[in-house]
Amino acid sequence: MNLSETQLSILKLIDLYGEISRKQLALHSGLSQPAVTNITRELIDQKYILEGKETDSAGRAGRKEVLLYANADRFRFLGIDIGGYWIRFAISDNKLNIFHQSITPMHEFINVPDKLAALTDHINVFLQEHGIAAHTIDAIGVGVTGIINMEETHILNIPNLADWDNLPVVSVLQNAFHCPVFLEEGGRTMALAERLIGKGKHVDNFIVVNIGKGIVAGLMLSKQLVYGASNVGGLLGHVTVDETGRQCLCGNYGCLEMFGTYQMIEEKFAALDNSGISLEDAYQQNNKAAMTACIEAGNAIGIALSNVVNLINPQHIYLGGRLFETLPLVFEELKRTIQLRANRFANVVLSIEKNSFGDMEGLYGALTLAKSKLIHLYP
Ligand SMILES: [Zn+2]
Numbered sequence: 001m002n003l004s005e006t007q008l009s010i011l012k013l014i015d016l017y018g019e020i021s022r023k024q025l026a027l028h029s030g031l032s033q034p035a036v037t038n039i040t041r042e043l044i045d046q047k048y049i050l051e052g053k054e055t056d057s058a059g060r061a062g063r064k065e066v067l068l069y070a071n072a073d074r075f076r077f078l079g080i081d082i083g084g085y086w087i088r089f090a091i092s093d094n095k096l097n098i099f100h101q102s103i104t105p106m107h108e109f110i111n112v113p114d115k116l117a118a119l120t121d122h123i124n125v126f127l128q129e130h131g132i133a134a135h136t137i138d139a140i141g142v143g144v145t146g147i148i149n150m151e152e153t154h155i156l157n158i159p160n161l162a163d164w165d166n167l168p169v170v171s172v173l174q175n176a177f178h179c180p181v182f183l184e185e186g187g188r189t190m191a192l193a194e195r196l197i198g199k200g201k202h203v204d205n206f207i208v209v210n211i212g213k214g215i216v217a218g219l220m221l222s223k224q225l226v227y228g229a230s231n232v233g234g235l236l237g238h239v240t241v242d243e244t245g246r247q248c249l250c251g252n253y254g255c256l257e258m259f260g261t262y263q264m265i266e267e268k269f270a271a272l273d274n275s276g277i278s279l280e281d282a283y284q285q286n287n288k289a290a291m292t293a294c295i296e297a298g299n300a301i302g303i304a305l306s307n308v309v310n311l312i313n314p315q316h317i318y319l320g321g322r323l324f325e326t327l328p329l330v331f332e333e334l335k336r337t338i339q340l341r342a343n344r345f346a347n348v349v350l351s352i353e354k355n356s357f358g359d360m361e362g363l364y365g366a367l368t369l370a371k372s373k374l375i376h377l378y379p
Contacts (some may be wrong), residue, residue, distance in 0.1 A: 003048075006031065011038050011375045014049055014070050021055055021065035022301035040068060048074050070094050074136045075374075078123070078177075081186065081365030082106075082144040084160045084213025087119070088360075089126045090368045091137075096197055100130040101363065106161065114162060116172040120204070123177070136328045140173055141370030143189035143362050145216050150231050152183045159238070159250045160257075184371040188212070188225050189235050189365025190355070191218025194318055196368050196377060197354030205314045207304070209236060210361055211321030215257050221312050235306065239251045241300045262323040265330070268293040280326055294329040302337020309342040309350060320355035 003011070013028050014020055020028075022090035026036045043049045050071045054064040070186025075094040080087065083106070083151075088354060090101040104122055112118045127134055132168035146158030153171065158164040173181040184192070190208040200208075200220065208218040215237030219226035226233040237257040238250045258264060269279045282290035317338075322330045335352050342350070357364045371377065 006035075006266075007039055007043060007048075008375055010043065011048060012377055014068055014215070015375060015377060019052055019067040019069040021067055022064055022204065025068070032323065046074075047071050065299075072097070075371070076132070077367050077370040077374075078127075078137050078140045079363050079370060080119075080123070080140065080142045081189075081362035081366045082142065082146075082155075082158070083186065083362060084145055084158075087122070088363045089123065090363045090367060091127075091132055094371070096364065096367050096371060098360075098363070098367070100126075100132070102126050102129070116167055116169060119169070120145050120172065120176045123173075134177050137179050139179055139370040139374040140177060141189065141366040141368070142169055142173070142181065142183045143186040143366040143369060144169075144183070144226050145186040145212070145214050145362075147232055148183055148185055149266065152231075155183070158237075159248075173222050180374060182369050184365075184369050185216070185218075185231070185234070186362050186365065187216035187236075188216035188227075189218070189369045190216070190318075190361045191220045191225055191322075191365075192372060193361065193364040193368040194353070194356055195220055195223075196372060197364065199353070200316065200356075203315050206316040206318060207305070207308060207312070207314050208318045208355060208361070209301075209320070210236075210355070211261055211301075211319075211323055213261065213263065215260055215301075217308075219308075219312060220314075223372070236304060238308070239304045241303050256304045258299060260297050260304075262327075265293045265297045265323065265327065268296060270372055283327055283329075290327075291329060294327050295333050297323075298330040298333025302334035303341065305334065306338045306341035308347050309338060313329060313349075315349055315351065317350070317352045318355040319352065320358060320361045322359065 011345045013025055020042055020305050022036050026033045049068050052067045052069050053304050054066055057206045072093045077092045079090045085106055090098045092098045109115055109118055144155050147156045149156050153168045155164055155169055170181045170183050194208055200206050204223045206220050211218050217234045217236035220235045238255045239253050241256050242254035245258050248255035266279050269290055279290055316320055339347055355361050
Protein backbone atom coordinates (compact mmCIF):
# COMPACT_ATOMS: atom_id res chain seq x y z
CA MET A 1 0.00 0.00 0.00
CA ASN A 2 1.45 3.35 -1.04
CA LEU A 3 -0.84 6.11 0.07
CA SER A 4 0.54 9.66 -0.04
CA GLU A 5 0.50 11.94 3.02
CA THR A 6 -2.36 13.99 1.53
CA GLN A 7 -4.38 10.87 0.78
CA LEU A 8 -3.78 9.71 4.37
CA SER A 9 -4.85 13.10 5.75
CA ILE A 10 -8.12 12.88 3.80
CA LEU A 11 -8.70 9.30 4.99
CA LYS A 12 -8.06 10.45 8.54
CA LEU A 13 -10.65 13.27 8.27
CA ILE A 14 -13.23 10.89 6.78
CA ASP A 15 -12.60 8.48 9.61
CA LEU A 16 -12.91 11.20 12.25
CA TYR A 17 -16.16 12.63 10.88
CA GLY A 18 -17.75 9.31 9.88
CA GLU A 19 -19.28 10.93 6.78
CA ILE A 20 -18.27 14.22 5.25
CA SER A 21 -18.73 16.20 2.03
CA ARG A 22 -15.90 17.25 -0.29
CA LYS A 23 -16.60 20.86 0.62
CA GLN A 24 -16.15 20.13 4.31
CA LEU A 25 -13.01 18.12 3.54
CA ALA A 26 -11.53 21.14 1.77
CA LEU A 27 -12.44 23.31 4.72
CA HIS A 28 -10.88 21.02 7.33
CA SER A 29 -7.81 19.96 5.33
CA GLY A 30 -6.86 23.37 3.98
CA LEU A 31 -6.68 21.88 0.46
CA SER A 32 -8.43 23.46 -2.51
CA GLN A 33 -11.74 21.96 -3.67
CA PRO A 34 -10.24 20.75 -6.99
CA ALA A 35 -7.41 19.06 -5.07
CA VAL A 36 -9.93 17.37 -2.77
CA THR A 37 -11.97 16.28 -5.81
CA ASN A 38 -8.85 14.66 -7.34
CA ILE A 39 -7.74 12.93 -4.15
CA THR A 40 -11.21 11.62 -3.31
CA ARG A 41 -11.55 10.30 -6.88
CA GLU A 42 -8.29 8.35 -6.44
CA LEU A 43 -9.46 7.02 -3.08
CA ILE A 44 -12.85 6.01 -4.52
CA ASP A 45 -11.12 4.26 -7.46
CA GLN A 46 -9.00 2.30 -4.99
CA LYS A 47 -12.13 1.54 -2.92
CA TYR A 48 -10.80 3.15 0.26
CA ILE A 49 -13.87 5.38 0.43
CA LEU A 50 -17.43 5.23 -0.89
CA GLU A 51 -19.99 7.82 -1.92
CA GLY A 52 -23.14 7.90 0.19
CA LYS A 53 -26.23 10.03 0.44
CA GLU A 54 -26.57 13.67 -0.55
CA THR A 55 -26.57 16.46 1.99
CA ASP A 56 -29.42 18.94 2.29
CA SER A 57 -27.19 21.92 1.64
CA ALA A 58 -26.33 22.77 -1.92
CA GLY A 59 -22.68 22.83 -2.90
CA ARG A 60 -20.94 24.62 -5.71
CA ALA A 61 -23.07 25.56 -8.72
CA GLY A 62 -26.19 24.66 -6.72
CA ARG A 63 -25.40 20.93 -6.82
CA LYS A 64 -26.15 18.85 -3.77
CA GLU A 65 -23.10 17.62 -1.89
CA VAL A 66 -22.46 13.91 -1.69
CA LEU A 67 -21.23 12.54 1.62
CA LEU A 68 -18.15 10.34 1.61
CA TYR A 69 -17.43 7.61 4.11
CA ALA A 70 -14.77 4.97 4.72
CA ASN A 71 -15.19 1.59 3.07
CA ALA A 72 -15.26 -0.75 6.08
CA ASP A 73 -14.18 -3.66 3.91
CA ARG A 74 -11.17 -2.02 2.31
CA PHE A 75 -8.72 -2.55 5.16
CA ARG A 76 -7.78 -5.76 6.91
CA PHE A 77 -5.92 -5.42 10.21
CA LEU A 78 -4.20 -8.13 12.20
CA GLY A 79 -4.01 -7.57 15.95
CA ILE A 80 -1.67 -9.56 18.21
CA ASP A 81 -1.96 -9.24 21.97
CA ILE A 82 0.95 -10.83 23.82
CA GLY A 83 0.03 -11.28 27.48
CA GLY A 84 1.42 -13.29 30.38
CA TYR A 85 -0.86 -16.32 29.92
CA TRP A 86 -2.04 -16.00 26.34
CA ILE A 87 -1.32 -14.66 22.91
CA ARG A 88 -4.49 -13.60 21.12
CA PHE A 89 -4.83 -13.00 17.40
CA ALA A 90 -7.65 -11.22 15.55
CA ILE A 91 -8.52 -10.00 12.09
CA SER A 92 -10.71 -6.94 11.73
CA ASP A 93 -12.06 -4.59 9.08
CA ASN A 94 -11.61 -0.84 8.94
CA LYS A 95 -14.31 -0.30 11.59
CA LEU A 96 -12.37 -2.71 13.86
CA ASN A 97 -15.15 -5.28 13.71
CA ILE A 98 -13.44 -8.57 14.52
CA PHE A 99 -14.12 -11.39 12.03
CA HIS A 100 -11.80 -14.06 13.33
CA GLN A 101 -9.87 -14.57 16.50
CA SER A 102 -7.85 -17.23 18.21
CA ILE A 103 -5.99 -17.69 21.45
CA THR A 104 -2.81 -19.63 22.21
CA PRO A 105 -1.40 -20.30 25.67
CA MET A 106 1.99 -18.75 26.27
CA HIS A 107 3.33 -22.03 27.62
CA GLU A 108 3.48 -23.27 24.02
CA PHE A 109 6.42 -20.89 23.62
CA ILE A 110 8.40 -22.24 26.56
CA ASN A 111 11.50 -24.13 25.41
CA VAL A 112 11.07 -22.72 21.91
CA PRO A 113 14.47 -21.19 21.10
CA ASP A 114 13.27 -18.86 18.31
CA LYS A 115 10.18 -17.12 19.73
CA LEU A 116 9.58 -14.93 16.69
CA ALA A 117 9.79 -17.82 14.22
CA ALA A 118 7.22 -19.62 16.39
CA LEU A 119 5.06 -16.48 16.50
CA THR A 120 5.22 -16.21 12.69
CA ASP A 121 4.19 -19.88 12.39
CA HIS A 122 1.23 -19.32 14.71
CA ILE A 123 0.10 -16.31 12.64
CA ASN A 124 0.36 -18.32 9.41
CA VAL A 125 -1.70 -21.16 10.88
CA PHE A 126 -4.29 -18.64 12.14
CA LEU A 127 -4.56 -16.99 8.72
CA GLN A 128 -4.79 -20.33 6.90
CA GLU A 129 -7.45 -21.63 9.28
CA HIS A 130 -9.64 -18.67 8.40
CA GLY A 131 -8.82 -18.53 4.69
CA ILE A 132 -7.11 -15.12 4.91
CA ALA A 133 -4.36 -14.53 2.36
CA ALA A 134 -1.36 -12.88 4.05
CA HIS A 135 -1.03 -10.27 1.28
CA THR A 136 -4.51 -8.88 2.11
CA ILE A 137 -3.35 -7.67 5.54
CA ASP A 138 -2.83 -3.89 5.45
CA ALA A 139 -1.13 -3.53 8.83
CA ILE A 140 -0.28 -5.50 11.95
CA GLY A 141 -0.51 -4.13 15.48
CA VAL A 142 1.34 -5.88 18.31
CA GLY A 143 0.63 -5.09 21.95
CA VAL A 144 2.89 -6.66 24.55
CA THR A 145 2.75 -6.68 28.35
CA GLY A 146 6.40 -5.86 28.60
CA ILE A 147 9.02 -3.27 27.87
CA ILE A 148 9.74 -2.16 24.33
CA ASN A 149 12.53 0.03 22.98
CA MET A 150 12.19 3.74 22.22
CA GLU A 151 12.05 3.11 18.47
CA GLU A 152 9.14 0.69 19.02
CA THR A 153 10.82 -2.08 17.04
CA HIS A 154 12.01 -4.52 19.73
CA ILE A 155 10.52 -6.26 22.75
CA LEU A 156 13.24 -5.60 25.34
CA ASN A 157 11.82 -7.67 28.18
CA ILE A 158 8.62 -9.31 29.41
CA PRO A 159 9.03 -9.28 33.21
CA ASN A 160 6.76 -12.31 33.76
CA LEU A 161 8.17 -14.50 30.98
CA ALA A 162 11.62 -15.94 30.50
CA ASP A 163 13.57 -15.50 27.26
CA TRP A 164 11.43 -12.84 25.62
CA ASP A 165 14.36 -10.41 25.59
CA ASN A 166 15.59 -8.13 22.84
CA LEU A 167 13.38 -9.54 20.11
CA PRO A 168 13.13 -7.57 16.81
CA VAL A 169 9.45 -8.34 16.37
CA VAL A 170 8.72 -5.52 13.90
CA SER A 171 11.37 -6.44 11.32
CA VAL A 172 10.66 -10.18 11.55
CA LEU A 173 6.91 -9.73 11.00
CA GLN A 174 7.47 -7.11 8.29
CA ASN A 175 9.70 -9.52 6.38
CA ALA A 176 7.23 -12.36 6.82
CA PHE A 177 4.03 -10.49 5.95
CA HIS A 178 5.22 -7.54 3.80
CA CYS A 179 3.06 -4.88 5.47
CA PRO A 180 3.60 -2.18 8.10
CA VAL A 181 3.97 -3.59 11.64
CA PHE A 182 3.49 -1.44 14.75
CA LEU A 183 4.60 -2.38 18.25
CA GLU A 184 3.45 -0.85 21.52
CA GLU A 185 3.30 -1.71 25.20
CA GLY A 186 -0.04 -3.43 25.99
CA GLY A 187 -1.39 -0.91 28.51
CA ARG A 188 -0.84 1.89 26.01
CA THR A 189 -2.65 0.01 23.24
CA MET A 190 -5.59 -0.40 25.65
CA ALA A 191 -5.59 3.34 26.36
CA LEU A 192 -5.53 3.95 22.61
CA ALA A 193 -8.56 1.66 22.13
CA GLU A 194 -10.45 3.45 24.90
CA ARG A 195 -9.59 6.85 23.44
CA LEU A 196 -10.43 6.07 19.81
CA ILE A 197 -13.28 3.56 19.99
CA GLY A 198 -14.17 3.03 23.66
CA LYS A 199 -15.61 4.85 26.66
CA GLY A 200 -12.68 7.28 26.70
CA LYS A 201 -13.59 8.81 23.34
CA HIS A 202 -14.23 12.24 24.79
CA VAL A 203 -12.10 11.91 27.91
CA ASP A 204 -8.78 13.73 27.96
CA ASN A 205 -7.35 12.29 31.18
CA PHE A 206 -7.80 8.65 32.11
CA ILE A 207 -6.03 5.47 33.18
CA VAL A 208 -6.62 1.97 31.85
CA VAL A 209 -5.61 -0.86 34.17
CA ASN A 210 -5.66 -4.50 33.19
CA ILE A 211 -4.94 -7.31 35.62
CA GLY A 212 -3.95 -10.69 34.26
CA LYS A 213 -0.81 -12.58 35.11
CA GLY A 214 0.75 -9.16 35.46
CA ILE A 215 -0.69 -5.68 35.90
CA VAL A 216 -0.47 -3.22 33.03
CA ALA A 217 -1.63 0.35 32.77
CA GLY A 218 -1.99 2.95 30.06
CA LEU A 219 -2.06 6.63 31.01
CA MET A 220 -3.79 9.22 28.86
CA LEU A 221 -2.76 12.63 30.10
CA SER A 222 -4.12 15.78 28.41
CA LYS A 223 -5.04 13.66 25.34
CA GLN A 224 -1.51 12.24 25.12
CA LEU A 225 -0.28 8.77 25.92
CA VAL A 226 2.43 8.75 28.57
CA TYR A 227 5.68 7.16 27.36
CA GLY A 228 8.31 8.68 29.64
CA ALA A 229 11.99 9.24 28.93
CA SER A 230 12.85 5.59 28.31
CA ASN A 231 9.44 4.21 27.32
CA VAL A 232 8.56 2.64 30.67
CA GLY A 233 5.99 5.25 31.78
CA GLY A 234 2.92 3.48 33.17
CA LEU A 235 4.68 0.54 34.82
CA LEU A 236 1.97 0.27 37.46
CA GLY A 237 2.55 -3.42 38.23
CA HIS A 238 6.00 -2.61 39.59
CA VAL A 239 5.08 0.31 41.79
CA THR A 240 6.05 -0.49 45.39
CA VAL A 241 3.06 -0.96 47.71
CA ASP A 242 4.93 -2.60 50.60
CA GLU A 243 8.66 -2.12 50.99
CA THR A 244 8.82 -5.16 53.26
CA GLY A 245 7.10 -7.34 50.67
CA ARG A 246 8.79 -10.19 48.88
CA GLN A 247 10.96 -9.91 45.81
CA CYS A 248 9.31 -9.51 42.42
CA LEU A 249 10.55 -10.96 39.11
CA CYS A 250 11.64 -7.43 38.18
CA GLY A 251 14.14 -7.40 41.07
CA ASN A 252 12.32 -4.88 43.27
CA TYR A 253 10.61 -5.81 46.56
CA GLY A 254 6.91 -5.46 47.37
CA CYS A 255 5.68 -4.55 43.86
CA LEU A 256 1.92 -4.29 43.29
CA GLU A 257 2.12 -7.49 41.22
CA MET A 258 3.15 -9.34 44.37
CA PHE A 259 -0.29 -8.48 45.86
CA GLY A 260 -2.86 -7.59 43.23
CA THR A 261 -3.09 -10.46 40.73
CA TYR A 262 -5.42 -13.46 40.79
CA GLN A 263 -2.47 -15.75 41.33
CA MET A 264 -1.38 -13.76 44.39
CA ILE A 265 -4.89 -13.75 45.86
CA GLU A 266 -4.97 -17.53 45.40
CA GLU A 267 -1.61 -17.86 47.15
CA LYS A 268 -2.70 -15.67 50.04
CA PHE A 269 -5.95 -17.62 50.36
CA ALA A 270 -4.09 -20.97 50.35
CA ALA A 271 -1.81 -19.70 53.12
CA LEU A 272 -4.86 -18.79 55.24
CA ASP A 273 -7.05 -21.80 54.46
CA ASN A 274 -5.63 -25.29 54.01
CA SER A 275 -8.96 -27.07 53.52
CA GLY A 276 -8.23 -27.55 49.82
CA ILE A 277 -11.35 -25.67 48.62
CA SER A 278 -10.84 -23.48 45.54
CA LEU A 279 -10.69 -19.72 45.96
CA GLU A 280 -13.77 -19.15 43.81
CA ASP A 281 -15.85 -21.74 45.68
CA ALA A 282 -14.68 -20.30 48.99
CA TYR A 283 -15.57 -16.80 47.77
CA GLN A 284 -19.09 -17.96 46.85
CA GLN A 285 -19.46 -19.30 50.40
CA ASN A 286 -18.30 -16.01 51.96
CA ASN A 287 -15.28 -17.82 53.37
CA LYS A 288 -13.40 -15.47 55.71
CA ALA A 289 -9.94 -16.33 54.32
CA ALA A 290 -11.16 -15.67 50.76
CA MET A 291 -12.62 -12.31 51.82
CA THR A 292 -9.39 -11.39 53.63
CA ALA A 293 -7.28 -12.27 50.57
CA CYS A 294 -9.54 -10.19 48.29
CA ILE A 295 -9.56 -7.22 50.66
CA GLU A 296 -5.77 -7.29 50.90
CA ALA A 297 -5.42 -7.33 47.10
CA GLY A 298 -8.04 -4.62 46.57
CA ASN A 299 -6.34 -2.50 49.19
CA ALA A 300 -2.93 -2.87 47.51
CA ILE A 301 -4.35 -1.96 44.07
CA GLY A 302 -6.21 0.95 45.66
CA ILE A 303 -3.05 2.26 47.34
CA ALA A 304 -1.11 2.19 44.08
CA LEU A 305 -3.96 3.81 42.15
CA SER A 306 -4.62 6.54 44.72
CA ASN A 307 -0.99 7.61 44.28
CA VAL A 308 -1.52 7.72 40.52
CA VAL A 309 -4.79 9.64 40.98
CA ASN A 310 -3.01 12.29 43.06
CA LEU A 311 -0.23 12.52 40.48
CA ILE A 312 -2.24 12.87 37.28
CA ASN A 313 -5.82 13.69 38.39
CA PRO A 314 -7.73 11.51 35.89
CA GLN A 315 -11.45 11.71 35.11
CA HIS A 316 -11.80 7.95 34.72
CA ILE A 317 -10.10 4.71 35.67
CA TYR A 318 -11.10 1.86 33.36
CA LEU A 319 -10.46 -1.53 34.93
CA GLY A 320 -10.27 -4.94 33.30
CA GLY A 321 -9.36 -8.46 34.31
CA ARG A 322 -11.09 -11.73 35.12
CA LEU A 323 -10.62 -11.27 38.87
CA PHE A 324 -13.05 -8.34 38.87
CA GLU A 325 -15.76 -10.66 37.51
CA THR A 326 -15.09 -13.66 39.75
CA LEU A 327 -14.05 -11.74 42.89
CA PRO A 328 -16.05 -8.48 42.77
CA LEU A 329 -14.99 -7.66 46.31
CA VAL A 330 -11.54 -6.75 44.93
CA PHE A 331 -13.20 -4.06 42.78
CA GLU A 332 -15.25 -2.72 45.70
CA GLU A 333 -12.24 -2.68 48.01
CA LEU A 334 -9.95 -0.88 45.58
CA LYS A 335 -12.67 1.71 44.97
CA ARG A 336 -13.10 2.20 48.71
CA THR A 337 -9.33 2.58 49.18
CA ILE A 338 -9.06 5.20 46.44
CA GLN A 339 -12.01 7.15 47.89
CA LEU A 340 -10.31 7.02 51.26
CA ARG A 341 -6.75 7.80 50.21
CA ALA A 342 -6.76 9.95 47.08
CA ASN A 343 -7.13 13.69 47.45
CA ARG A 344 -10.77 14.74 47.81
CA PHE A 345 -10.50 17.33 45.03
CA ALA A 346 -9.23 14.60 42.72
CA ASN A 347 -11.92 12.16 43.88
CA VAL A 348 -14.72 14.62 43.13
CA VAL A 349 -14.20 14.27 39.37
CA LEU A 350 -13.08 10.64 39.36
CA SER A 351 -15.17 7.71 38.18
CA ILE A 352 -13.93 4.13 38.51
CA GLU A 353 -15.54 1.64 36.14
CA LYS A 354 -15.05 -1.47 34.03
CA ASN A 355 -13.21 -1.11 30.73
CA SER A 356 -14.93 -1.09 27.31
CA PHE A 357 -13.86 -4.44 25.91
CA GLY A 358 -13.48 -6.77 28.90
CA ASP A 359 -11.16 -9.63 28.18
CA MET A 360 -10.63 -8.37 24.64
CA GLU A 361 -9.22 -4.98 25.69
CA GLY A 362 -5.67 -5.89 24.60
CA LEU A 363 -6.84 -7.32 21.30
CA TYR A 364 -8.87 -4.20 20.45
CA GLY A 365 -5.80 -2.27 21.57
CA ALA A 366 -3.55 -4.07 19.08
CA LEU A 367 -6.08 -3.58 16.25
CA THR A 368 -6.54 0.10 17.15
CA LEU A 369 -2.76 0.48 17.11
CA ALA A 370 -2.55 -0.98 13.58
CA LYS A 371 -5.27 1.28 12.22
CA SER A 372 -4.34 4.46 14.05
CA LYS A 373 -0.67 4.24 13.10
CA LEU A 374 -1.43 3.36 9.49
CA ILE A 375 -3.71 6.32 8.84
CA HIS A 376 -2.18 8.61 11.46
CA LEU A 377 -5.33 8.79 13.57
CA TYR A 378 -3.24 9.34 16.63
CA PRO A 379 0.18 11.01 16.78
ZN1 LIG B 1 8.25 -5.77 40.13
